[in-house]
Amino acid sequence: MSQADKLKQGQFTNPETPGYVGFANLPNQVHRKSVKKGFEFTLMVVGESGLGKSTLINSLFLTDLYPERVIPGAAEKIERTVQIEASTVEIEERGVKLRLTVVDTPGYGDAINSQDCFSTIISYIDDQFERYLHDESGLNRRHIVDNRVHCCFYFISPLGHGLKPLDVQFMKAIHNKVNVVPVIAKADTLTLRERERLKRRILDEIDEHGIKIYHLPDAESDEDEDFKEQTRILKASIPFAVVGSNQQIEAKGKKVRGRLYPWGVVEVENPEHNDFLKLRIMLITHMQDLQEVTQDLHYENFRSDRLKRGGRLSSHGYILPLSPAKGPEPEETDKDMILQEKEAELRRMQEMIAKMQLQMQKQGDGEGDGPHV
Amino acid sequence: MSEAVMADAMVSPAVGGPYVEKAGGPVVDFSYVGIDAILEQMRRKAMKQGFELNIMVVGQSGLGKSTLMNTLFKSKVSRKSVLATGQEKIPKTIEIKSISHDIEEKGVRMKLTVIDTPGFGDQINNENCWQPIMKFINDQYEAYLQEEININRKKRIPDSRVHCCIYFIPPTGHCLRPLDVEFMRRLSKVVNIVPVIAKADTLTLEERDFFKKKIREELRANGIDVYPQKEFDEDAEDRMINEKIREMIPFAVVGSDQEYQVNGRRLLGRKTKWGTIEVENIAHCEFAYLRDLLIRSHMQNIKDITSSIHYEMYRVRRLNENNTVVARANGIPEHHLAAHEM
Numbered sequence: 001m002s003q004a005d006k007l008k009q010g011q012f013t014n015p016e017t018p019g020y021v022g023f024a025n026l027p028n029q030v031h032r033k034s035v036k037k038g039f040e041f042t043l044m045v046v047g048e049s050g051l052g053k054s055t056l057i058n059s060l061f062l063t064d065l066y067p068e069r070v071i072p073g074a075a076e077k078i079e080r081t082v083q084i085e086a087s088t089v090e091i092e093e094r095g096v097k098l099r100l101t102v103v104d105t106p107g108y109g110d111a112i113n114s115q116d117c118f119s120t121i122i123s124y125i126d127d128q129f130e131r132y133l134h135d136e137s138g139l140n141r142r143h144i145v146d147n148r149v150h151c152c153f154y155f156i157s158p159l160g161h162g163l164k165p166l167d168v169q170f171m172k173a174i175h176n177k178v179n180v181v182p183v184i185a186k187a188d189t190l191t192l193r194e195r196e197r198l199k200r201r202i203l204d205e206i207d208e209h210g211i212k213i214y215h216l217p218d219a220e221s222d223e224d225e226d227f228k229e230q231t232r233i234l235k236a237s238i239p240f241a242v243v244g245s246n247q248q249i250e251a252k253g254k255k256v257r258g259r260l261y262p263w264g265v266v267e268v269e270n271p272e273h274n275d276f277l278k279l280r281i282m283l284i285t286h287m288q289d290l291q292e293v294t295q296d297l298h299y300e301n302f303r304s305d306r307l308k309r310g311g312r313l314s315s316h317g318y319i320l321p322l323s324p325a326k327g328p329e330p331e332e333t334d335k336d337m338i339l340q341e342k343e344a345e346l347r348r349m350q351e352m353i354a355k356m357q358l359q360m361q362k363q364g365d366g367e368g369d370g371p372h373v
Numbered sequence: 374m375s376e377a378v379m380a381d382a383m384v385s386p387a388v389g390g391p392y393v394e395k396a397g398g399p400v401v402d403f404s405y406v407g408i409d410a411i412l413e414q415m416r417r418k419a420m421k422q423g424f425e426l427n428i429m430v431v432g433q434s435g436l437g438k439s440t441l442m443n444t445l446f447k448s449k450v451s452r453k454s455v456l457a458t459g460q461e462k463i464p465k466t467i468e469i470k471s472i473s474h475d476i477e478e479k480g481v482r483m484k485l486t487v488i489d490t491p492g493f494g495d496q497i498n499n500e501n502c503w504q505p506i507m508k509f510i511n512d513q514y515e516a517y518l519q520e521e522i523n524i525n526r527k528k529r530i531p532d533s534r535v536h537c538c539i540y541f542i543p544p545t546g547h548c549l550r551p552l553d554v555e556f557m558r559r560l561s562k563v564v565n566i567v568p569v570i571a572k573a574d575t576l577t578l579e580e581r582d583f584f585k586k587k588i589r590e591e592l593r594a595n596g597i598d599v600y601p602q603k604e605f606d607e608d609a610e611d612r613m614i615n616e617k618i619r620e621m622i623p624f625a626v627v628g629s630d631q632e633y634q635v636n637g638r639r640l641l642g643r644k645t646k647w648g649t650i651e652v653e654n655i656a657h658c659e660f661a662y663l664r665d666l667l668i669r670s671h672m673q674n675i676k677d678i679t680s681s682i683h684y685e686m687y688r689v690r691r692l693n694e695n696n697t698v699v700a701r702a703n704g705i706p707e708h709h710l711a712a713h714e715m
Contacts, residue, residue: 050545112552113498159543159572160435166497189544189575191645259577262656264648272646 038097040146041287042128044178045102046121046170047155048109051185056153056244057102059257059268060280063089082107082120103149109166118170125149125177129302150294151214151283152178155185156239162201163209171211177298179214179290181282182206187241187274188259188266195241202239213238216282217289234282240275243268423475423482425532426672427513429564430487431506431556432541433494436571441539441628442487444641444652445664449630450474450487467492467505488535494552503556510535510564514687521688536679537600537667538564541571542623546580548587557597563683565600565675567667568592573625573658574643574650581625588623599623601671605678618666624659627652 045053088101105121108114128148135144152174156167163171171180182202187195206213216235219228245268249258257268268276283290430438442450450472473486488509493502513534520530538560542553557566568588570576576584592599599622601615629652632639641652652660667675 048545049550050543050547110550112555113500115498157435157543158575159433164495169497186575188645188647189572191643261574261577261648261650263650264645266647 035096038099039287040099040101041291042101042103042147042149042151043283044105044121044125044149044152045155046105046108046118046152047185048157049106051155051157052244053104053153053155053185055246056183056185056242056276058246059244059276060283061089061091061100063091081111082117084120084124101147114166117166118173121170122173122177125174126302129177129299130306132299133303133306148294148299149178150287151290152180154180154182156182156202158184158186158189158198158241162198163205168205168209168211171206171213172209175212176301179293179298180211181214182239183279184239184241186243188243190241199237199239199241214290214293216286230281234278237275237278240279240282242276242279243274244276420481422529423484424672425484425486426676427486427488427533427536428667429490429506429510429535429538430541431490431493431538432571433543434491436541436543437628438489438539438541438571440630441569441571441626441660443630444628444660445667446474446476446485448474448476450476450485464492465496467502469505469509486533499552502552503559507559507563510538510560511687514684515691517684518688518691532680534679534684535564537675538566540566540568542568542588544570544572544575544584544625546576546584548584549591554591554595554597557592557599558595561597561599563687565602565678565683566597567600567663568623569663570623570625572627574627576625585621585623585625600675600678602678605682614670621659621662624663624666626660626663627658628660 043057045057047053083106085104085106086101087104088099091098091100103124108117108121111117125148132144132146132148135141154167154171156163171182174180184190184195184198184202190198216231216238219231243259243266245257245259245266247257247259248255249260249265251258251265251267256265256270259266259268267273271277428442430442432438468491470489470491471486472489473484476483476485490506493506496502517530517532517534520526540553540557542549557568560566570581570584570588573581598604601618603615603619606612606615627643627650629641629643629650631641631643633642633644633649635642635649635651640654643650643652651657655661
């Protein structure tokens with residue numbers, strides 16, 4: 001049979017033959033473009049002081065994100081409210097660029113009365129969503145910077161018997177706004193049995209209180225067995241019990257990241273000692289998924305809530321219609337009035353300018369070549 | 374004359390008195406009266422009466438308070454060991470729970486009361502969480518005072534006063550938290566506070582030293598006087614011993630009620646994948662120092678300071694409550710009067 005006949009029969013032919021269209025190459029193009037563009041990822045860390053958050057972040061990304069850190073004493077802590085500190089670092093590995101922003105929340109849980117300590121955090125998350133919504137609705141959408149929080153590591157103290165009341169309250173306040181990944185900090189305090197017991201307690205309490213933590217998606221059926229097995233192991237180990245360290249210790253003849261005690265060395269990257277490697281693998285293999293869930297679930301929830309409530313964005317943004325079912329709320333009418341007043345003022349000013357220009361034109365005509373208006 | 378001396382010599386009790394058996398026959402020490410015999414009498418009386426010790430443990434849930442008590446007294450004395458269900462739910466308000474045990478060692482009996490304070494520091498809003506504890510301590514002083522001023526009072530007033538309050542500091546490695554400072558500031562004026570760093574197996578030795586130094590600085594900066602208080606050192610010898618202790622507090626402790634085989638011996642410890650932490654090994658943690666302080670060397674001193682200083686301050690304030698003018702005239706400083714207020 002001739003090639004033409006084969007084509008007519010609609011057989012799929014190998015790339016060398018004229019029947020090959022070539023769109024199988026698309027994923028490679030996407031890949032190359034993404035690599036060139038680079039990835040953005042924002043990670044928020046929340047937890048009481050002294051749980052090793054900074055050390056863990058430095059260990060995870062093998063950088064020093066907090067070079068000039070000063071830890072305040074108790075007296076200063078009494079005055080402090082929760083701060084938001086964002087540090088951005090560009091990491092490059094094998095040509096792939098990652099712009100990583102770590103949002104720290106010092107002061108969380110420190111005060112004697114922690115009643116309102118997380119309203120600052122929630123406002124921050126909402127602000128990032130608001131900003132993205134505003135950019136997305138704007139006229140120039142070329143360079144939208146995505147500062148939305150893609151993932152929140154919540155550090156649970158290993159010392160308690162499970163979740164504290166503050167832990168429960170906080171996670172319930174943000175589980176609809178951001179992907180929550182609970183992490184048991186300073187896990188070298190626990191023996192293996194204590195660790196298993198604590199993990200079970202935490203999972204039970206998360207169920208009991210209806211907290212929605214981030215769930216790893218199941219491996220696709222066409223992935224290889226290793227990946228499926230890895231995903232299974234990861235899912236079974238949540239919440240991850242981790243240990244971080246900034247120091248290299250000599251153990252068994254080689255240098256490892258770890259903590260040196262009189263009774264032994266805890267190796268950060270040893271899966272028998274703690275779940276650090278699992279956390280790192282989870283973060284890296286699911287970075288894309290975390291971004292997607294943030295976009296498709298949390299952001300969309302925020303957006304629909306926001307638009308149902310308000311309908312109008314700031315004066316720079318594209319003005320969207322109010323939902324006809326709901327009238328404007330009293331707040332909104334005030335804002336509407338202010339907006340209308342401002343518009344009236346603008347119109348007046350425009351009229352004045354037009355008049356002035358006319359005058360100048362007349363003068364200009366009188367003198368010959370005048371400026372063209 | 375010699376007869377009188379001989380008579381005295383024979384009457385002396387069997388406490389290695391002046392009768393010293395030497396090769397050449399008994400030798401009589403003429404300058405010995407026998408006053409030191411009173412030590413033995415006191416010892417026997419104390420053994421018959423037994424001792425009382427009331428320890429309060431304060432700290433957030435999960436810091437190992439119950440385990441440490443069990444480790445200190447090598448028996449299940451904590452509230453959790455007594456409870457059948459071993460409930461671990463955080464209570465909504467602070468509760469004060471006392472459990473008493475009679476323990477005995479080499480004929481010496483002790484009535485040990487461990488006062489637990491579940492719910493302390495566990496809530497979201499911990500303001501004034503020290504008030505129930507202050508009230509409890511003052512109530513014990515009040516009960517003792519009431520008994521003391523009775524016309525027909527008991528021969529031995531039952532002593533339920535809190536002799537020592539062990540405050541558990543979480544091992545953050547950074548510094549004290551505002552709650553820690555507030556609590557210790559208020560309570561160090563009415564009770565002996567012994568701060569300890571709980572679950573210290575989470576700190577490396579360098580982190581431990583740094584943390585302790587920070588804590589000592591903050592205690593000093595806030596005027597918090599923990600046991601052994603500087604102002605109650607009686608003489609140079611006391612001061613020397615206590616200075617050494619003051620340089621070491623807070624003790625970094627690890628508790629355990631499980632035994633493991635280490636180098637052929639059975640020791641109390643915690644077994645992990647990277648090694649076994651021995652509770653009584655001073656290279657690993659400072660539990661042994663805490664035990665020696667509380668039980669072996671300073672127990673009586675702790676009780677003395679409670680009764681002769683803290684209780685007396687309370688008593689003076691109470692008895693003078695209606696006569697503050699009289700109090701001032703007697704030269705009692707204001708801060709002593711105000712100390713017991715919350």
